[in-house]
Amino acid sequence: xxxxxxxxxxxxxxxxxxxxxxxxxxxxxxxxxxxxxxxxxxxxxxxxxxxxxxxxxxxxxxxxxxxxxxxxxxxxxxxxxxxxxxxxxxxxxxxxxxxxxxxxxxxxxxx
Amino acid sequence: xxxxxxxxxxxxxxxxxxxxxxxxxxxxxxxxxxxxxxxxxxxxxxxxxxxxxxxxxxxxxxxxxxxxxxxxxxxxxxxxxxxxxxxxxxxxxxxxxxxxxxxxxxxxxxxxxx
Numbered sequence: 407x408x409x410x411x412x413x414x415x416x417x418x419x420x421x422x423x424x425x426x427x428x429x430x431x432x433x434x435x436x437x438x439x440x441x442x443x444x445x446x447x448x449x450x451x452x453x454x455x456x457x458x459x460x461x462x463x464x465x466x467x468x469x470x471x472x473x474x475x476x477x478x479x480x481x482x483x484x485x486x487x488x489x490x491x492x493x494x495x496x497x498x499x500x501x502x503x504x505x506x507x508x509x510x511x512x513x514x515x516x517x
Numbered sequence: 518x519x520x521x522x523x524x525x526x527x528x529x530x531x532x533x534x535x536x537x538x539x540x541x542x543x544x545x546x547x548x549x550x551x552x553x554x555x556x557x558x559x560x561x562x563x564x565x566x567x568x569x570x571x572x573x574x575x576x577x578x579x580x581x582x583x584x585x586x587x588x589x590x591x592x593x594x595x596x597x598x599x600x601x602x603x604x605x606x607x608x609x610x611x612x613x614x615x616x617x618x619x620x621x622x623x624x625x626x627x628x629x630x631x
Binding site for chain 2: 442452497505507508
Protein backbone atom coordinates (compact mmCIF):
# COMPACT_ATOMS: atom_id res chain seq x y z
CA UNK A 407 0.00 0.00 0.00
CA UNK A 408 0.96 3.58 -0.35
CA UNK A 409 2.73 5.31 2.50
CA UNK A 410 2.34 8.93 3.40
CA UNK A 411 4.46 8.86 6.54
CA UNK A 412 3.24 11.11 9.30
CA UNK A 413 1.26 13.34 6.98
CA UNK A 414 -1.97 11.47 6.40
CA UNK A 415 -4.43 12.99 3.95
CA UNK A 416 -7.07 14.73 6.02
CA UNK A 417 -10.74 15.23 5.32
CA UNK A 418 -12.44 17.86 7.45
CA UNK A 419 -16.24 17.94 7.47
CA UNK A 420 -18.97 19.68 9.41
CA UNK A 421 -21.05 17.57 11.77
CA UNK A 422 -24.16 16.41 9.96
CA UNK A 423 -22.61 16.57 6.50
CA UNK A 424 -21.87 13.51 4.40
CA UNK A 425 -18.25 12.31 4.10
CA UNK A 426 -16.62 10.52 1.21
CA UNK A 427 -13.27 8.83 1.69
CA UNK A 428 -11.49 7.47 -1.37
CA UNK A 429 -8.98 4.71 -1.88
CA UNK A 430 -7.08 3.39 -4.88
CA UNK A 431 -6.15 -0.27 -4.64
CA UNK A 432 -3.28 -1.97 -6.37
CA UNK A 433 -4.12 -5.55 -7.31
CA UNK A 434 -6.71 -6.28 -9.98
CA UNK A 435 -6.88 -9.87 -8.67
CA UNK A 436 -8.15 -8.75 -5.26
CA UNK A 437 -11.57 -10.22 -4.61
CA UNK A 438 -12.55 -8.74 -1.28
CA UNK A 439 -12.28 -5.26 0.17
CA UNK A 440 -12.75 -3.93 3.66
CA UNK A 441 -12.94 -0.54 5.30
CA UNK A 442 -11.51 -0.20 8.79
CA UNK A 443 -11.76 2.69 11.24
CA UNK A 444 -8.88 3.28 13.65
CA UNK A 445 -9.19 5.59 16.61
CA UNK A 446 -6.15 6.85 18.44
CA UNK A 447 -4.56 4.14 20.58
CA UNK A 448 -6.82 1.38 19.28
CA UNK A 449 -6.70 -1.39 16.72
CA UNK A 450 -8.53 -1.12 13.38
CA UNK A 451 -12.28 -1.66 13.69
CA UNK A 452 -14.23 -3.36 10.90
CA UNK A 453 -16.80 -1.07 9.28
CA UNK A 454 -18.01 -2.65 6.07
CA UNK A 455 -16.83 -5.01 3.35
CA UNK A 456 -17.60 -5.76 -0.26
CA UNK A 457 -16.83 -8.59 -2.64
CA UNK A 458 -15.49 -7.95 -6.11
CA UNK A 459 -18.71 -9.22 -7.73
CA UNK A 460 -20.58 -6.25 -6.25
CA UNK A 461 -20.28 -2.53 -6.94
CA UNK A 462 -22.18 -1.19 -3.95
CA UNK A 463 -23.01 -2.26 -0.44
CA UNK A 464 -24.84 -0.38 2.27
CA UNK A 465 -24.64 -0.58 6.02
CA UNK A 466 -25.87 1.59 8.81
CA UNK A 467 -24.97 5.16 7.74
CA UNK A 468 -22.15 3.81 5.56
CA UNK A 469 -21.97 2.83 1.91
CA UNK A 470 -19.03 1.33 0.07
CA UNK A 471 -18.67 1.74 -3.69
CA UNK A 472 -16.33 -0.36 -5.79
CA UNK A 473 -15.16 0.56 -9.30
CA UNK A 474 -13.04 -2.30 -10.58
CA UNK A 475 -12.39 -0.61 -13.90
CA UNK A 476 -10.26 2.06 -12.28
CA UNK A 477 -9.43 0.08 -9.12
CA UNK A 478 -11.14 2.57 -6.85
CA UNK A 479 -13.00 2.14 -3.59
CA UNK A 480 -14.92 4.74 -1.65
CA UNK A 481 -16.58 4.94 1.75
CA UNK A 482 -19.51 7.23 2.20
CA UNK A 483 -20.61 8.18 5.71
CA UNK A 484 -24.01 9.82 6.02
CA UNK A 485 -24.71 12.50 8.63
CA UNK A 486 -21.17 12.46 9.96
CA UNK A 487 -20.88 12.62 13.75
CA UNK A 488 -18.00 13.62 16.06
CA UNK A 489 -17.59 9.94 16.95
CA UNK A 490 -16.69 9.26 13.32
CA UNK A 491 -13.43 11.17 13.75
CA UNK A 492 -10.65 8.64 13.17
CA UNK A 493 -8.22 7.33 10.56
CA UNK A 494 -9.90 5.23 7.88
CA UNK A 495 -8.08 2.49 5.98
CA UNK A 496 -9.15 0.49 2.99
CA UNK A 497 -7.76 -3.02 2.72
CA UNK A 498 -7.76 -5.51 -0.12
CA UNK A 499 -7.49 -9.27 0.08
CA UNK A 500 -6.21 -11.60 -2.56
CA UNK A 501 -4.54 -15.01 -2.49
CA UNK A 502 -3.64 -16.33 0.94
CA UNK A 503 -5.92 -14.18 3.08
CA UNK A 504 -3.27 -11.48 3.43
CA UNK A 505 -4.69 -7.98 3.77
CA UNK A 506 -2.91 -5.12 2.02
CA UNK A 507 -3.76 -1.76 3.55
CA UNK A 508 -3.80 1.66 1.97
CA UNK A 509 -2.08 4.61 3.64
CA UNK A 510 -5.17 5.87 5.46
CA UNK A 511 -7.21 9.07 5.56
CA UNK A 512 -7.80 11.09 8.70
CA UNK A 513 -11.41 12.24 9.09
CA UNK A 514 -11.97 15.27 11.31
CA UNK A 515 -15.52 16.23 12.21
CA UNK A 516 -16.12 19.82 13.24
CA UNK A 517 -18.98 20.39 15.67
CA UNK B 518 -14.96 -4.61 21.05
CA UNK B 519 -13.87 -7.58 18.97
CA UNK B 520 -12.95 -10.11 21.65
CA UNK B 521 -9.36 -10.23 20.42
CA UNK B 522 -6.97 -9.48 23.26
CA UNK B 523 -3.25 -8.72 23.20
CA UNK B 524 -0.57 -8.46 25.85
CA UNK B 525 1.30 -6.54 26.93
CA UNK B 526 -0.20 -3.15 26.05
CA UNK B 527 3.16 -1.39 25.95
CA UNK B 528 6.72 -2.62 25.96
CA UNK B 529 10.14 -0.97 25.93
CA UNK B 530 13.20 -2.92 24.82
CA UNK B 531 16.74 -2.12 23.77
CA UNK B 532 18.48 -2.98 20.52
CA UNK B 533 19.54 -6.60 20.27
CA UNK B 534 17.01 -7.88 22.78
CA UNK B 535 14.25 -10.37 22.07
CA UNK B 536 10.52 -9.84 22.61
CA UNK B 537 7.41 -12.04 22.74
CA UNK B 538 3.96 -10.62 22.13
CA UNK B 539 0.76 -12.54 22.80
CA UNK B 540 -2.68 -12.68 21.25
CA UNK B 541 -5.91 -14.43 22.15
CA UNK B 542 -8.27 -14.84 19.25
CA UNK B 543 -11.99 -14.15 19.25
CA UNK B 544 -14.13 -17.09 20.35
CA UNK B 545 -14.80 -19.39 17.40
CA UNK B 546 -11.90 -18.07 15.32
CA UNK B 547 -9.16 -20.47 14.20
CA UNK B 548 -6.83 -18.19 12.26
CA UNK B 549 -4.51 -15.49 13.57
CA UNK B 550 -2.69 -12.88 11.51
CA UNK B 551 -0.02 -10.47 12.74
CA UNK B 552 0.59 -6.98 11.40
CA UNK B 553 3.15 -4.25 12.08
CA UNK B 554 1.93 -0.67 11.99
CA UNK B 555 4.53 2.08 11.97
CA UNK B 556 3.44 5.53 13.11
CA UNK B 557 1.27 7.24 10.51
CA UNK B 558 1.09 4.25 8.19
CA UNK B 559 -1.24 1.38 7.45
CA UNK B 560 -0.66 -2.07 8.94
CA UNK B 561 1.84 -4.31 7.13
CA UNK B 562 1.21 -8.07 7.06
CA UNK B 563 3.84 -10.13 8.91
CA UNK B 564 2.40 -13.64 8.81
CA UNK B 565 -0.66 -15.76 9.45
CA UNK B 566 -1.16 -18.92 11.50
CA UNK B 567 -3.78 -21.55 10.83
CA UNK B 568 -3.98 -24.92 12.58
CA UNK B 569 -0.73 -24.17 14.37
CA UNK B 570 1.25 -23.68 11.15
CA UNK B 571 2.43 -20.61 9.28
CA UNK B 572 0.01 -19.99 6.44
CA UNK B 573 1.50 -17.09 4.54
CA UNK B 574 4.20 -14.54 5.24
CA UNK B 575 4.84 -10.94 4.27
CA UNK B 576 8.15 -9.26 3.57
CA UNK B 577 9.67 -9.65 7.04
CA UNK B 578 13.01 -11.28 7.93
CA UNK B 579 13.28 -14.64 9.71
CA UNK B 580 13.96 -12.97 13.04
CA UNK B 581 10.20 -12.43 13.10
CA UNK B 582 8.67 -15.77 14.05
CA UNK B 583 5.47 -17.01 15.58
CA UNK B 584 3.50 -19.80 17.13
CA UNK B 585 -0.11 -20.79 17.33
CA UNK B 586 -1.39 -22.98 20.13
CA UNK B 587 -4.18 -25.61 20.14
CA UNK B 588 -6.56 -23.06 21.64
CA UNK B 589 -5.79 -20.80 18.63
CA UNK B 590 -3.96 -18.19 20.68
CA UNK B 591 -0.71 -17.00 19.18
CA UNK B 592 2.68 -15.49 19.91
CA UNK B 593 4.88 -13.20 17.85
CA UNK B 594 8.60 -13.37 18.61
CA UNK B 595 11.13 -10.86 17.38
CA UNK B 596 14.84 -11.53 17.87
CA UNK B 597 17.76 -9.11 17.63
CA UNK B 598 15.53 -6.05 17.91
CA UNK B 599 16.34 -3.04 15.76
CA UNK B 600 15.28 0.57 16.21
CA UNK B 601 12.99 0.29 13.17
CA UNK B 602 11.04 -2.46 14.90
CA UNK B 603 9.40 0.22 17.02
CA UNK B 604 5.74 0.06 16.02
CA UNK B 605 2.25 -1.02 16.99
CA UNK B 606 1.92 -4.77 16.58
CA UNK B 607 -1.58 -5.89 15.75
CA UNK B 608 -3.12 -9.30 15.91
CA UNK B 609 -6.26 -10.15 13.93
CA UNK B 610 -8.36 -13.28 14.16
CA UNK B 611 -10.69 -14.80 11.61
CA UNK B 612 -12.57 -18.00 10.85
CA UNK B 613 -11.75 -19.85 7.67
CA UNK B 614 -15.19 -21.44 7.79
CA UNK B 615 -16.75 -18.02 7.14
CA UNK B 616 -17.11 -17.12 3.48
CA UNK B 617 -15.25 -13.84 3.76
CA UNK B 618 -12.69 -14.65 6.49
CA UNK B 619 -13.14 -11.14 7.87
CA UNK B 620 -10.24 -10.25 10.15
CA UNK B 621 -11.02 -8.61 13.48
CA UNK B 622 -8.22 -6.76 15.21
CA UNK B 623 -7.08 -6.54 18.79
CA UNK B 624 -5.97 -3.27 20.42
CA UNK B 625 -2.30 -3.88 19.65
CA UNK B 626 0.98 -3.88 21.56
CA UNK B 627 3.07 -0.72 21.33
CA UNK B 628 6.74 -1.72 21.13
CA UNK B 629 9.46 0.87 21.59
CA UNK B 630 13.05 -0.12 20.85
CA UNK B 631 15.73 2.17 22.30
